[in-house]
Every structure is written in C-alpha cells, then in structure tokens.
Amino acid sequence: MGKSVIAGNWKMHMTCAEAQAFASAFLPLVASLPSDREVLLAPPFTAIATLAQALAGSGIQIGGQNVHWDRSGAYTGMISAAMLQEHGVTHAIVGHSEPRKYYSETDEQINLRARTAQKAGLIPILCVGESDSQREGGEAERVIRRQVEQGIDGLDPALLVVAYEPIWAIGTGKTCGAAEANRICGLIRSWVGYADVVVQYGGSVKADNIDLLMAQSDINGVLVGGASLDPVGFARIANYQVPESA
Numbered sequence: 001m002g003k004s005v006i007a008g009n010w011k012m013h014m015t016c017a018e019a020q021a022f023a024s025a026f027l028p029l030v031a032s033l034p035s036d037r038e039v040l041l042a043p044p045f046t047a048i049a050t051l052a053q054a055l056a057g058s059g060i061q062i063g064g065q066n067v068h069w070d071r072s073g074a075y076t077g078m079i080s081a082a083m084l085q086e087h088g089v090t091h092a093i094v095g096h097s098e099p100r101k102y103y104s105e106t107d108e109q110i111n112l113r114a115r116t117a118q119k120a121g122l123i124p125i126l127c128v129g130e131s132d133s134q135r136e137g138g139e140a141e142r143v144i145r146r147q148v149e150q151g152i153d154g155l156d157p158a159l160l161v162v163a164y165e166p167i168w169a170i171g172t173g174k175t176c177g178a179a180e181a182n183r184i185c186g187l188i189r190s191w192v193g194y195a196d197v198v199v200q201y202g203g204s205v206k207a208d209n210i211d212l213l214m215a216q217s218d219i220n221g222v223l224v225g226g227a228s229l230d231p232v233g234f235a236r237i238a239n240y241q242v243p244e245s246a
C-alpha cells in the first residue's frame, strides 16, 4: 500500500490573507511528518496562488475544489486543469456532495471531470456517499456502488483517490463509526477492483477521532472540512498516530 492522503477541503472559506496566516501557523507544526503520508489543502480558487507561494518547499500539496471537463471555453464560473496546474496543483476534488446537491452535478459530468483531470496529470479525489434517507432506506450500498462505478469509468485506479463521505456526517458532528466507515471503504475498494486504490473517509473528521479512523485497515486517508480551517487541529490530524498493534 502506498502513502495515506490527508486532505483539507476549505470549501468557501479563507481569503488570501487568511490563507497566508494559516500557512504561517501550520507549517512549523508539520515540519517533520512521517514519510508514510501526503498532506494537501484545497483552498478556494482565489487563494491558490497565495497558498502555493506560502507552502513552496514544504512538501504540503494543493488541490482544486473542482475542475472542468473541457480544456477551455465558454463556461462561466468554471476552472480548467491547466489553470490549476499553473500554480502547482496536484489533485482535484470531483463529485463532492455539495456541488452534486446545489449545482445538480451528475455522475456522468463527474466522470468527465475526473477523466480530464487524470489526463492532464491531476489526481482526482472522487467523492461518493449516501444521504440520511438513503441510509435509512437501506439504499446506501447501491447508491455508493453506482457513484463509484460511473465515477471511475475509464480511469486509472492507480492515479485516483476515492473519498467516502456519507452526507449525513458532513458538517454535522456525526462521524460515521470507524468500523462502518471501514466496511464501506472496503466495499469501495472491491468495486474499484484495484487493491491499492487510496480510499479516504470524510465527514466530521477531527483531531480526536483521526487516530481511530486511520487505524482501520481499509481507510487510507481522510478528507476534512471544518477541522481543516484550524491550523493546530489540522496539524494534529496530519500528524495522526496509529498504535503499532493496529
């Protein structure tokens, strides 16, 4: 198994000045990370250039919060892979439940975004996950499987991260239990059909549950929202510790 991937998704938070202040506080706390992990931050597009400068030489990577499927064109409000890569961006989140919900993104569009990202040399972070009512209705596995299978069509699973983010756990403080998160991440791995695919868990990940989550056999990283806005808390997450026996 390769490195784990610890990612912070800042969503619509952080001006350039705030991103700069975050980096100043964060970098000394992640100066000696173990070599078994990669850490990345996905700021809003406007803060990418500032953050890239602030993180230069630190080994902390940068992700885009989305990427368009076309190389350029009349797509108001969108961003291309080349625009992200010009700033050294290495990853792009696709299929997050928020654009799925607020902008009606479909599995087909998400797959196109992921394909374009991969073709350009970005690692797509494909988010999947069920809603509360889908879980209550016993639909979780069917929904996630469809999102995975349609999302990864035509992709190289060696250059991909899949993030399991149950919607009911996002921003709610209700973390999915570690054993259940691990079970779903294991299913995702089998649906991808590539044993070494990086599978993250996301949804109310915090400094006080990271060690338990990262001790699970099928969880290779986390996608962190709210707790990635605090440099001290996110540094603790990046410095997660798994007991030897785990």
Ligand code: 13P
Pocket (backbone or CB within 6 Å): 009, 096, 165, 169, 170, 171, 172, 173, 202, 203, 204, 205, 223, 224, 225, 226, 227
């Ligand atoms: P929270 O960590 O705030 O629950 O958000 C998770 C998420 O959506 C990360 O992409």
